[in-house]
Amino acid sequence: MLRRTSPVIPGFGLTLGYTLVYLSLLVFIPLAGMFVYAAQLTWSEFYTIVSAPRVLAAFKLSFGTAFIAALLNGVIGTLFAWVLVRYRFPGRKIIDAMIDLPFALPTAVAGIALTALYAPNGWLGQFAADIGMSIAYTPIGITLALVFVTLPFVVRTIQPVLADIPRELEEAAACLGARPWQTFRYILLPALLPAWLTGFALAFARGIGEYGSVIFIAGNMPGKTEILPLLIMVKLDQYDYLGATAIGVMMLIVSFILLLFINLLQRYVAKG
Missing domain, CATH: 1.20.5 (Single alpha-helices involved in coiled-coils or other helix-helix interfaces)
Structure with missing residues (x-):
C-alpha cells in the first residue's frame, strides 16, 4: 500500500x-x-487625452527607446553572459558582481552619473560635442540610460541557460565539420532563444516604466525628450488626475499586448 x-x-x-x-x-x-x-471619462474624452500631440510624442519616445535598449542589451547581454560562462580570467567574479550594480544602485544616482558623463561638458560628452553630436538631453542619452538599467535582466536570464549547455556539443559539432556560425545557428540558438526572449521582455518592460535614471539625462523637453512616466507626473502636479490615469491606462494596455505577444512567441519557439 x-x-x-x-x-x-x-x-x-x-x-x-x-x-x-x-x-x-x-x-x-x-x-x-x-x-x-x-x-x-467618456470614450471621446479618453481619446482626446491619449491622442494629444504631446502624449503621442512621449509614447513614441518611451516605447521606442525601450525597444531599442532591449535589442541592444539582447546583443550586449548575450556577449557578457558568454564571456562570464565560457571563460576563466582574473577579475571575472568582480565583473560578474558588477552586472548586478544597476539593481542595487538608486536610479537617480545612475541618472546623475550618466548626465555628468555624457553632458556637453562631461568626460565623454565633450568629445561628442566636438564633432557636433549631442548625447545628453536627446533620445540617444535616454537609450543609454535604459541600456544601463536593463542590462542585468538579459545577462541573468541567459547566463544559467548558457551554463547548462554542455561544451561537448560545440566540440562535437566542430569535429563533424560545422563552422562556428553553424554551431551557433543549430545548437546554441535553439536553446538560448526562449531565454533571450524572456530577457528582452523583462528589459523592455522595465525600460517603458523607467523614471529615475532617465529624467536627469533626458532634459524633459515636451514633444522631444519627455517620457510618459514624467508626463504622468506633470499631470499629477497639475491636479489632472483623470488625464494622468488615462495615460496610465493606455500604457498598461499597450504594454500588456506587447508582452503577451512576446510570451506567445516564446512559447512557440520553445515548442518548435
Whole structure:
C-alpha cells in the first residue's frame, strides 16, 4: 500500500489561496482601481487625452527607446553572459558582481552619473560635442540610460541557460565539420532563444516604466525628450488626475499586448 508523503509546504488549496490574495492586493485591485477611475471619462474624452500631440510624442519616445535598449542589451547581454560562462580570467567574479550594480544602485544616482558623463561638458560628452553630436538631453542619452538599467535582466536570464549547455556539443559539432556560425545557428540558438526572449521582455518592460535614471539625462523637453512616466507626473502636479490615469491606462494596455505577444512567441519557439 502506497503512503502519501507530507509536502514540504502547505497543500495546493492553501498555497493557491495565498497566491490569489497577494496578487489581488498587489496587482489586480490597484490596476482595476485605475480602470474604474478612468471610467469617469467618456470614450471621446479618453481619446482626446491619449491622442494629444504631446502624449503621442512621449509614447513614441518611451516605447521606442525601450525597444531599442532591449535589442541592444539582447546583443550586449548575450556577449557578457558568454564571456562570464565560457571563460576563466582574473577579475571575472568582480565583473560578474558588477552586472548586478544597476539593481542595487538608486536610479537617480545612475541618472546623475550618466548626465555628468555624457553632458556637453562631461568626460565623454565633450568629445561628442566636438564633432557636433549631442548625447545628453536627446533620445540617444535616454537609450543609454535604459541600456544601463536593463542590462542585468538579459545577462541573468541567459547566463544559467548558457551554463547548462554542455561544451561537448560545440566540440562535437566542430569535429563533424560545422563552422562556428553553424554551431551557433543549430545548437546554441535553439536553446538560448526562449531565454533571450524572456530577457528582452523583462528589459523592455522595465525600460517603458523607467523614471529615475532617465529624467536627469533626458532634459524633459515636451514633444522631444519627455517620457510618459514624467508626463504622468506633470499631470499629477497639475491636479489632472483623470488625464494622468488615462495615460496610465493606455500604457498598461499597450504594454500588456506587447508582452503577451512576446510570451506567445516564446512559447512557440520553445515548442518548435
